[in-house]
Amino acid sequence: GQQLNQSPQSMFIQEGEDVSMNCTSSSIFNTWLWYKQDPGEGPVLLIALYKAGELTSNGRLTAQFGITRKDSFLNISASIPSDVGIYFCAGQETTNFGNEKLTFGTGTRLTIIP
């Protein structure tokens, strides 16, 4: 099935630094989404991207839908302690049966060093 490679697997940064992570897939998606998971909770949607080349911001977060439709990146500017967590990309595709399928990346664990 679909494979989503997300990198880096983990990041250790200092407060105030910018963060960048990305996802690549083996085939094409029609929608890219980015989620954040806080400890002990389920993932929460941060940003959704609907077309190739789209660049979208949500506060300090910026994400882009790659031109090839096989990749996406997420940037976080001026990180703060509450940014700690696991970030997941997810790609949505229409299956042969006509329903939508969401595949998640393996996650990027962000830790902020005091």
Place this chain on the structure above:
Amino acid sequence: DAGVIQSPRHEVTEMGQEVTLRCKPISGHDYLFWYRQTMMRGLELLIYFNNNVPIDDSGMPEDRFSAKMPNASFSTLKIQPSEPRDSAVYFCASSPTGLHSYNSPLHFGNGTRLTVT
């Protein structure tokens, strides 16, 4: 809105025992999803329902796993018999439609952490 409610939060059981995980989706959401999260494999879709009907169960690992949705407000995921490799966090999620977007995002519960010894 209380969000998606899962129970129990933690479950520790011995190999061979039956395990039942429960989920109450957000009222009015037509889609319900069961995911499994492990360090090695990340978030995997096990099965999802539309209007209480299972649509895609291709992610269910094997016959030991079964899921039901007897009504719009309740679903169960059952493992019988359980094995140590089933240890993971199991998430239930619901959404208004099957198309994931800002208008119809997946709402996850807080998960059930299952440990099988």
